Structure formats: C-alpha cells, structure tokens
Amino acid sequence: MKAEPGPAPTTQPSRTSPLQTVDRALQILASFTPSQHDWGVSELAARFGWDKSTAQRLLASLAARGFLISDPVTRRYSLGPQVWRLAQDWERSGGLAEFAIPTMTELAQASGRDIVFAIPDGAYVRCIAEVSGRLGSVRITPLVGELYPAHAGATSRAYFAFLDRSLRRQMLAGRPKARYGDLTVTDEEELEQLFAATVEDGFAYSNGEYDPATRALAVPVRVGTSIIGSLSLGERKTEQPDDLHGHLPALLAAADKLGERLAGRRFL
The missing domain is CATH 1.10.10.10 (Winged helix-like DNA-binding domain superfamily/Winged helix DNA-binding domain)
Structure with missing residues (x-):
C-alpha cells in the first residue's frame, strides 16, 4: 500500500x-x-x-x-x-536642550538661581538651555543662543580649561579678546593661569568678568572622559550676598547626572 x-x-x-x-x-x-x-x-x-x-x-x-x-x-x-548628522539634527532641533531641562530644573528649584547649559561653538560656548529659579534670570533678555567667549566668564572657562592645552592654545592664541569690564582678562599667559587654576579647583568662578552685573559658578559636563560643555549657576550681584560656592556640591552632582544621562547610563 x-x-x-x-x-x-x-x-x-x-x-x-x-x-x-x-x-x-x-x-x-x-x-x-x-x-x-x-x-x-x-x-x-x-x-x-x-x-x-x-x-x-x-x-x-x-x-x-x-x-x-x-x-x-x-x-x-x-x-x-550619519551618526554626526543625527547628532547635529538632534541638537539643532532642541533635543539636547530638552534632554537637559529636567536636571537643570531640579537644580534651579533647589538653588533658586539661574542655570545655564552651554556647549562649544568655535572659540565660544553657546547657551542651549536656561532654567530660572525663584530669583529669576540674570538677564532681562533670553540667554538661549548667547555666545560666551572663551576668555571671559565662568560658563566658558569651565569648558575651555579642561581641553588639552595645545588644542586650546591653537584655538585661542592670537585671537582678539574683547574687554567687557575691569575684571576681564585679555593677556594670554594670565588667561592660561586662570585655566590651570580652574582645572586644579574643578570648577570656574566669575564675578563680573563677562557681565559686570552678574556672578557665576560653573563646572564641566563630561560624557565618559570627554568634556562636552558646561553647567553654570548664576545670580545678579544686586540680589543678595555672594554665596554661590555653597551650591557647588549640588552643581557638581547635576553635571554628573546630566553626563550619565547623555552617556545612556541614566534615564530616570
């Protein structure tokens, strides 16, 4: 069968x-x-x-x-x-700023100060996000989009100080350096000393170098070992006595948290 x-x-x-x-x-x-x-x-x-x-x-x-x-x-x-293109599109469309806002908001609420996240843009850092605390913004006009020159202010120094020195000097040597007030440093050797002190301290502080009416405390934001920008905490000089350094531990913790999130290790 x-x-x-x-x-x-x-x-x-x-x-x-x-x-x-x-x-x-x-x-x-x-x-x-x-x-x-x-x-x-x-x-x-x-x-x-x-x-x-x-x-x-x-x-x-x-x-x-x-x-x-x-x-x-x-x-x-x-x-x-393609990776570079997507990263550029994400930053330019506001994705990077939106990603940073929750961490910045926590710090602004805890400190009452103005928080700025800035990323490199040639010989400057550019503010891509700002969150104001209860004391309000340090400026009447919005800070987003503002360029901070490498030689003036904590916001930029907290980034440029941690670059390789030869790379930094290649970027900055011989460039015109505007004087924004009596405290602005324009001499290149003196500026290098400020960068070295910032690295030793682990943070940057300014009291009117860039904007004579404000003071700021800033730290680098790292993704792994790479410096990708700075996070700063600022206030108007007229508001209260200078006590920004008391917020340094919270500022450092916020920068670490932001770096971890950007590295993909922390999303909550």
Whole structure:
C-alpha cells in the first residue's frame, strides 16, 4: 500500500529575529567610546559573544548606511557621517536642550538661581538651555543662543580649561579678546593661569568678568572622559550676598547626572 505523504517540512525560523538584529546593531553603535573609537570584526565578536559572520554582517550593514566607516587597510570600523548628522539634527532641533531641562530644573528649584547649559561653538560656548529659579534670570533678555567667549566668564572657562592645552592654545592664541569690564582678562599667559587654576579647583568662578552685573559658578559636563560643555549657576550681584560656592556640591552632582544621562547610563 502506497504510503500517504507526510506533512510538509516546516521552515525553520531564523535564529536571529529582526528585533534582535536591530538590538545588536544598536549595541554596536553604543559601544563606541573615546577609548574604543574603532572595532575589528573578531574583536567585536568576542566582545559580545557573537560568531564572526554575524559581527561582519552587522558591521557591513551599518557601514553601507553610513553609520560606520571601514578602513580599507586595517579593516577596522569607526563611527560614520550619519551618526554626526543625527547628532547635529538632534541638537539643532532642541533635543539636547530638552534632554537637559529636567536636571537643570531640579537644580534651579533647589538653588533658586539661574542655570545655564552651554556647549562649544568655535572659540565660544553657546547657551542651549536656561532654567530660572525663584530669583529669576540674570538677564532681562533670553540667554538661549548667547555666545560666551572663551576668555571671559565662568560658563566658558569651565569648558575651555579642561581641553588639552595645545588644542586650546591653537584655538585661542592670537585671537582678539574683547574687554567687557575691569575684571576681564585679555593677556594670554594670565588667561592660561586662570585655566590651570580652574582645572586644579574643578570648577570656574566669575564675578563680573563677562557681565559686570552678574556672578557665576560653573563646572564641566563630561560624557565618559570627554568634556562636552558646561553647567553654570548664576545670580545678579544686586540680589543678595555672594554665596554661590555653597551650591557647588549640588552643581557638581547635576553635571554628573546630566553626563550619565547623555552617556545612556541614566534615564530616570
């Protein structure tokens, strides 16, 4: 008797689902750091416990879309132009500012002072977010978009002081330096001494260097070991006696929290 045909064999599902592939691609992008700026196929496979063919396919796919670039000589992969474009779009559309606002609001409410988050813009830092405490803003006009020159004020010095000295001097040496008041430092050697003192202290303080009517305390914001901007706490001189230094621990904690969130390690 002729045997009846058995059921058709079922197609075995792929061991890697589309969602798992997406997650692995995101893991790769998130794995780049200042100390890990490129990956080889074998190195990446060992890092995540994947087989080499999986690592190769993922890296090649990301490179084909411009999220990575491959060095034809070393065959190592580093971040590509699409990552830069997305980061620029995010910052310019206000995404970075919105991301910082919750942390800044907590600090403004606790201190009562004006909080500014600034990021580098050539030989300046540019304010991208401001949150005022109960004492109000240090300025009648909005600060968002204001450029703070590298040589004047705590907001800019808290960023530029922590750059590599040779890079900083390359950016600033020989540039005209406007004097905003009697306390503005324009001499390059004296300015380098201020930068060195800021690094030693871990924070910057100004009492009218940039705006003669205000004073400010500022600290760097780090993502990993990279300095990406500054967070400052300011007040008008006419409001009350100078007690900004009492808020330094809270300011440092807020900068750390913001850096952790930007690094993707803390979202709550």
